[in-house]
Amino acid sequence: MNDPQYDPKTWAIGVIFLGLAGMIGYMLPRQVTSTNPPQSPSQGATPARANQQPASPQPSGAAAGTNAAAKLTFTPPPDDKIPDNEFGKMVRFGRAVFEDTQHNAKEFIGNALQCSNCHIDGGRLANAAPLWAAFIAFPTYRSKNGHVNTFQERMQGCFIYSMNGKEPPLNDKVLVALESYSYFLATGAPTGANLPGRGYPRLPKPAKLDYAHGQQVYAQKCALCHGPNGQGQSTADGAVVFPPLWGPRSYNWGAGMSSIDAAAGFAKANMPLSEGNTLTDEEAWDAATYIDSQERPQDPRFNGSVAETRKADHDSPFDMYGQTVNGVVLGQKSPPSGPPRSQ
Amino acid sequence: MMPFTRSEVIAIAGALWLTAMSSHSLAADGRALATNGNGKGALPCAACHGAQGEGLPSAGFPRLDGLNGIYIRQQLDDFADGKRANDIMRPIASALSPDERQAVGTFYSRQTAAKAAEPTKADAAAISRGATLATHGDWSKGLPGCNQCHGPDGQGVAGTFPKLAGQNAKYIAEQLKDWQLGKRANDPLHLMTTVSAKLDDDAIAAVAAYYASLPTAPASQQGSAQ
Numbered sequence: 001m002n003d004p005q006y007d008p009k010t011w012a013i014g015v016i017f018l019g020l021a022g023m024i025g026y027m028l029p030r031q032v033t034s035t036n037p038p039q040s041p042s043q044g045a046t047p048a049r050a051n052q053q054p055a056s057p058q059p060s061g062a063a064a065g066t067n068a069a070a071k072l073t074f075t076p077p078p079d080d081k082i083p084d085n086e087f088g089k090m091v092r093f094g095r096a097v098f099e100d101t102q103h104n105a106k107e108f109i110g111n112a113l114q115c116s117n118c119h120i121d122g123g124r125l126a127n128a129a130p131l132w133a134a135f136i137a138f139p140t141y142r143s144k145n146g147h148v149n150t151f152q153e154r155m156q157g158c159f160i161y162s163m164n165g166k167e168p169p170l171n172d173k174v175l176v177a178l179e180s181y182s183y184f185l186a187t188g189a190p191t192g193a194n195l196p197g198r199g200y201p202r203l204p205k206p207a208k209l210d211y212a213h214g215q216q217v218y219a220q221k222c223a224l225c226h227g228p229n230g231q232g233q234s235t236a237d238g239a240v241v242f243p244p245l246w247g248p249r250s251y252n253w254g255a256g257m258s259s260i261d262a263a264a265g266f267a268k269a270n271m272p273l274s275e276g277n278t279l280t281d282e283e284a285w286d287a288a289t290y291i292d293s294q295e296r297p298q299d300p301r302f303n304g305s306v307a308e309t310r311k312a313d314h315d316s317p318f319d320m321y322g323q324t325v326n327g328v329v330l331g332q333k334s335p336p337s338g339p340p341r342s343q
Numbered sequence: 344m345m346p347f348t349r350s351e352v353i354a355i356a357g358a359l360w361l362t363a364m365s366s367h368s369l370a371a372d373g374r375a376l377a378t379n380g381n382g383k384g385a386l387p388c389a390a391c392h393g394a395q396g397e398g399l400p401s402a403g404f405p406r407l408d409g410l411n412g413i414y415i416r417q418q419l420d421d422f423a424d425g426k427r428a429n430d431i432m433r434p435i436a437s438a439l440s441p442d443e444r445q446a447v448g449t450f451y452s453r454q455t456a457a458k459a460a461e462p463t464k465a466d467a468a469a470i471s472r473g474a475t476l477a478t479h480g481d482w483s484k485g486l487p488g489c490n491q492c493h494g495p496d497g498q499g500v501a502g503t504f505p506k507l508a509g510q511n512a513k514y515i516a517e518q519l520k521d522w523q524l525g526k527r528a529n530d531p532l533h534l535m536t537t538v539s540a541k542l543d544d545d546a547i548a549a550v551a552a553y554y555a556s557l558p559t560a561p562a563s564q565q566g567s568a569q
Contacts, residue, residue: 121482224503224531225492233501235494242492242500273487274538 074195076124076132076185087180094181097174098123098131101163102240105174109165110339111297112232112240112249115178118162118257120270123185126197127269127276133198135182136189144313151179161254164297165339200265206285209260209318211325214290217283221272222291230294246294248335253299253314253321260318263288293325298334306331371443373450384438388447391431395456400555403513408454409560413502415448418529426529428521458509458559465512465552469545473553476546486541489550492534497554503531509559512551519547 079095082088097104098115099122116122123131138151145157152175156167168174189195219228225242227233232244244250256262268284270276279287299321302309306329310322321331378394380387388396391404398406407415421427422436436444477497480488490497492504499506507515521527522539530536542550 120487122479125482221532235498235500237498239495239498241494241504272532272534273491274485274534275532276485 074126074132074189074197076130077187081187082184090177090180091184093173094177094179094184095122097177098181105159105163105168108159108168108174109163110337111164111244111251113163113243113251114240115158115163117243118266120273123182125270127199127201128266129199130185130197131182132186132189133195135179135186136191136193136195137198151182155179160300162251162257164250164252164255164337200262201269202261203264203268203281203284206282209289210282210286211289211293213282214286214288214293217279217287218290221279221283222287225272230291245291246296248297250296252297252337253331253334254301254337258292258296258319258321259316260285260288260292260320263292289320293320293323293330295328295330295334298331298337300337302331302334302337371440371446373446373448376439376443376447377450381439381443385435385443388451392451393456393459396451396454397456397459398511398514400459400511400513401462403511403517405514406456406459406510406559407451408456410448410452410506411499411502412445412448412452414499414505415451416445417502419444419448421529428526455560459511461512461555465556469549469552470556472546473549473551476542476550477553481541481546484541486538489538489554496557498560507554508557510554512548512555515551515554516547519551 082091093104098119101109101114101116102112118129119125119131120128123129126133134154135151138154139148141147142149142154149157152170155175155178156170159165159167222245225233226245227242229247230245230250231247232240232249233242234240251257257266264281264284264287267288268277268279268281271279271284299309299313301313303312306322309331310319314321323330376385377388377392377396388407391402392398392407396406396408396410398404418427419432419436419439420441422429422432423439425433439447476486477489480486480491489507492500493507494500494504497507497510499508518527519535519539519542522530522535523542525536528536539547
């Protein structure tokens with residue numbers, strides 16, 4: 001060790017200085033930073049309202065019935081504030097992609113889902129992964145892919161995983177439209193803030209995950225709409241009304257929703273539709289466990305070994321990929337990821 | 344070895360055949376029931392719901408053509424059980440056997456009637472507001488769009504979420520009010536009880552006017568009646 005010697009007096013001053021600095025820092029009000037997980041809505045900065053007339057408190061986004069996640073402080077502007085110009089046209093197309101992804105982004109999707117299935121009220125509803133909260137959180141570093149992601153790249157991930165499709169090229173009209181729509185919804189939101197209502201609520205960790213109880217909850221409260229086998233339901237014309245929750249037409253093993261904690265938070269806040277926050281935490285956890293213990297399209301990052309793919313990308317107690325359920329290793333017999341090649 | 348003689352076997356087979364034939368001829372005939380009733384207390388459906396199930400908008404008698412047969416059967420069961428309180432339908436449904444209820448449901452599910460005219464012309468602003476509620480709901484009240492369960496344009500989903508497109512306004516409004524009051528309580532998971540509580544009278548009138556303004560079936564379903 002070649003460290004130079006310091007005399008005791010210098011040491012003492014340094015220690016006192018550091019101690020005072022620490023105390024002052026501790027007493028300062030804590031600021032919410034963008035790296036916090038979206039679990040403490042009450043701490044969020046109170047952003048300025050969108051630039052609207054104060055007399056028009058708009059309903060969208062101010063979710064009633066989501067009492068679990070405290071009161072909300074951001075309201076996106078209403079659709080009639082979309083400007084009548086070229087930008088507005090792009091915003092409207094973005095909204096159309098968002099609500100009818102099946103038709104308006106057909107070439108990039110490989111399942112029966114719509115963006116608005118998981119982002120309720122056209123991406124406005126708090127605690128249903130609202131676009132306004134996501135938009136202001138990018139660019140950011142993501143451990144999922146190990147680099148700083150732009151918002152467009154983040155949306156490419158939605159297409160690859162949640163939509164079981166393929167990524168639209170950067171600056172493709174679909175991504176530009178979705179980005180424009182998100183930007184519009186985030187009008188007036190503070191860049192970098194971790195707004196209350198972002199993502200899905202994080203539920204207190206359960207004592208256990210109970211598949212059998214989840215199966216019962218599913219049969220009682222989910223199957224009516226999503227079908228006894230999670231296949232979803234359509235009109236006589238084939239339009240999907242209730243999204244498939246597993247099987248070849250649902251989100252794949254790389255989607256955020258394939259994690260039980262995400263699915264449980266979503267279900268707690270939003271399911272059954274119109275009856276959010278009526279499930280107990282236990283019901284939400286167990287139903288999510290049941291749903292995310294079913295087979296679904298393969299993880300696009302699959303390298304040929306379920307065990308290795310689990311280790312690399314699914315190493316969590318809330319992730320059933322690679323686990324054995326009912327005698328079957330999940331991921332072992334997954335349908336291939338991506339849009340069907342035959343079409 | 345054989346417990347029966349040859350002639351006994353023939354006689355038994357013949358009796359079974361006759362039984363099968365007679366039960367076949369007695370199988371409930373949905374069209375006949377709809378037109379004539381069953382002679383045991385069930386009046387002809389057509390008297391109020393129209394010969395092809397087009398309904399009677401001025402009285403709020405619902406159209407039945409193109410409704411899901413399982414849905415119709417379920418409603419008849421619920422009228423009989425009182426889960427759906429209705430003084431007219433209760434005795435009629437009670438007088439129908441389970442087979443007859445299913446036969447009537449299947450019959451009407453296969454009809455495609457011309458739309459019966461609404462008694463009054465709906466206000467365009469109400470229809471427009473109704474369209475917004477039907478499509479997007481009002482999430483400030485936690486209200487989903489009606490079509491999020493009843494399907495695009497209210498075309499209905501399976502036996503659970505009935506078709507609303509082209510249904511008459513008086514009927515839709517009355518049902519929503521019945522759910523609010525608990526007079527109709529046969530909704531799975533209390534979904535309609537929950538959402539109807541989030542609608543005021545103007546919103547009810549708006550969604551009723553909107554669905555009544557729609558054509559009864561999308562083009563692809565026209566002509567699929569058997």
